[in-house]
Amino acid sequence: MQLADAIVVGGGPAGSTCAWKLRDAGLDVVVLDRMRFPRTKLCAGWVTPEALDDLELDPEDYPLSFMTFDELHLHWKALSVKLKSKQHSIRRFEFDNFLLCRAGATVLQHKVREIRRDGADFVIDGQFRCKYLVGAGGTACPVYRTLFHDSNPRSGALQTATYEHEFAFDWQCGECHLWFFDDGLPGYAWYVPKANGFINVGLGGMAEQLKRQGGHVREYWRKFVDRLESRGLVRYGHYQPAGYSYYLRGNVDVVSDHNAYIVGDSVGLATRDMCEGIGPAVKSGLLAAQAIITGCDYSLAAINKFSGSGFASKLLEHKFAGSQ
Numbered sequence: 001m002q003l004a005d006a007i008v009v010g011g012g013p014a015g016s017t018c019a020w021k022l023r024d025a026g027l028d029v030v031v032l033d034r035m036r037f038p039r040t041k042l043c044a045g046w047v048t049p050e051a052l053d054d055l056e057l058d059p060e061d062y063p064l065s066f067m068t069f070d071e072l073h074l075h076w077k078a079l080s081v082k083l084k085s086k087q088h089s090i091r092r093f094e095f096d097n098f099l100l101c102r103a104g105a106t107v108l109q110h111k112v113r114e115i116r117r118d119g120a121d122f123v124i125d126g127q128f129r130c131k132y133l134v135g136a137g138g139t140a141c142p143v144y145r146t147l148f149h150d151s152n153p154r155s156g157a158l159q160t161a162t163y164e165h166e167f168a169f170d171w172q173c174g175e176c177h178l179w180f181f182d183d184g185l186p187g188y189a190w191y192v193p194k195a196n197g198f199i200n201v202g203l204g205g206m207a208e209q210l211k212r213q214g215g216h217v218r219e220y221w222r223k224f225v226d227r228l229e230s231r232g233l234v235r236y237g238h239y240q241p242a243g244y245s246y247y248l249r250g251n252v253d254v255v256s257d258h259n260a261y262i263v264g265d266s267v268g269l270a271t272r273d274m275c276e277g278i279g280p281a282v283k284s285g286l287l288a289a290q291a292i293i294t295g296c297d298y299s300l301a302a303i304n305k306f307s308g309s310g311f312a313s314k315l316l317e318h319k320f321a322g323s324q
């Protein structure tokens with residue numbers, strides 16, 4: 001049986017951030033992830049300056065693919081606006097591995113299946129024992145499923161469905177574009193160039209609304225990539241898109257229970273307007289670590305529900321998750 005003060009299930013941004021702070025405080029931390037890192041994580045890889053601040057990461061010190069955009073190009077039907085807003089792009093394949101290595105925890109490839117309490121401890125798959133357990137396993141997190149789901153189910157109305165592909169591409173337009181509600185998609189499509197000759201293109205929408213419309217993100221994909229070509233942005237013959245689902249910030253508010261904590265996508269923390277999940281994942285990882293280290297309460301109150309503010313944000317929230 002392997003012993004640790006804390007076990008973090010999942011090595012994405014939520015888990016690695018929590019592990020990093022726990023290690024800093026001197027705890028013995030094991031991160032269990034079902035994948036071997038570096039691993040592919042479906043994600044456009046848009047990251048905010050606030051998330052980098054929370055990670056105490058100066059772009060100058062980040063040695064991997066990194067780009068900065070001074071504005072976002074937003075498109076809705078025939079309307080196009082340039083929104084002044086400093087944002088960044090990274091490649092999750094690199095970024096998550098960088099953060100996990102930096103955390104300094106013991107990282108083991110292990111798919112967690114069974115979690116049980118044993119006195120004040122947790123026992124995982126009969127192989128690992130710890131006092132503190134952090135669920136950072138994303139949408140399918142076994143800690144959420146075992147200890148939090150029944151009392152605190154995530155809302156189906158806030159579930160997203162996405163479809164995307166990241167690939168090596170000699171892009172010519174180094175700007176970030178977002179197209180809202182094309183062809184009735186209850187969400188948006190993106191074009192996010194990456195440094196070192198990569199690009200991520202994809203789309204996402206609210207799963208229940210898609211179902212009500214009798215559609216699937218796959219059906220929007222063909223039209224989207226045809227448009228990328230007609231707009232002169234991407235011409236590519238080898239798309240291999242894949243899908244993933246995650247939850248926007250909703251009604252899950254029980255996030256700790258007798259030394260068990262859930263963070264990031266396992267809670268469902270992505271913003272209600274832009275579906276941004278990296279920043280909230282990082283922030284929740286920091287807050288859970290602080291609660292473990294100091295004994296203070298772990299609450300989501302300090303985590304923003306929106307990426308933007310004002311009217312446009314409210315409009316997007318209404319369009320994405322209006323039924324909630």
Ligand SMILES: Cc1cc2nc3c(=O)[nH]c(=O)nc-3n(C[C@H](O)[C@H](O)[C@H](O)COP(=O)(O)OP(=O)(O)OC[C@H]3O[C@@H](n4cnc5c(N)ncnc54)[C@H](O)[C@@H]3O)c2cc1C
Pocket residue numbers: 009010011012013014015032033034035041042043044045046047110111112113136137138139140141142162163164202204244245246263264265266270275276277278279281
């Ligand atoms: C297509 C798409 C595009 C997106 N674009 C953006 C974007 O541009 N910007 C943004 O901010 N957010 C974006 N998001 C959301 C963002 O990717 C997530 O919110 C973020 O990754 C959440 O981080 P996390 O650490 O909670 O979970 P994850 O990054 O999903 O990490 C969870 C980890 O847990 C591991 N795991 C799962 N089950 C187990 C198990 N049983 N045992 C052990 N390990 C397990 C997984 O292997 C994984 O490594 C996007 C999401 C998608 C799907």
